[in-house]
Amino acid sequence: MLAELAVFFKMLSEPVRLRLLSSICTEGEATVGELVERLQIQQSVASKHLKLLFESGFVGKKPDKGRTLYFLPDDTLCDLCGLAAEKIMSRATYYRELLDGAAPRSEGV
Incomplete structure (x- = not known):
């Protein structure tokens, strides 16, 4: 598998x-x-x-x-790619907040 x-x-x-x-x-x-x-x-x-x-x-x-x-x-691949894109955006936000010196809202990684 x-x-x-x-x-x-x-x-x-x-x-x-x-x-x-x-x-x-x-x-x-x-x-x-x-x-x-x-x-x-x-x-x-x-x-x-x-x-x-x-x-x-x-x-x-x-x-x-x-x-x-x-x-x-079917929509499975669209859903999967959407989830992956959300995760990438979340990580980017987390690291941007760290770089800006703000306390990150969530772990994001």
Whole structure:
């Protein structure tokens, strides 16, 4: 189980993949071309990472009027990334308060 968990988190360790997932989470399903425009990345980069995300089950794809749409099968990844972002923001606030000399409101780490 731990090995599978490590593989799962390894898929999330690449910034481009996180950006692709985040875009689909926030802006909805999209074609490769739409994701390229949204993220201002090269088509080959988007295709490579979407292929990995699809093969790992992180995204699904479906035909739509002669094109392929990438989507998230459920909201689990959006929720997970949201929790991680909250934790990072909490830690940043904690350390900013320490640097400013204020007593931190919470441990944050």
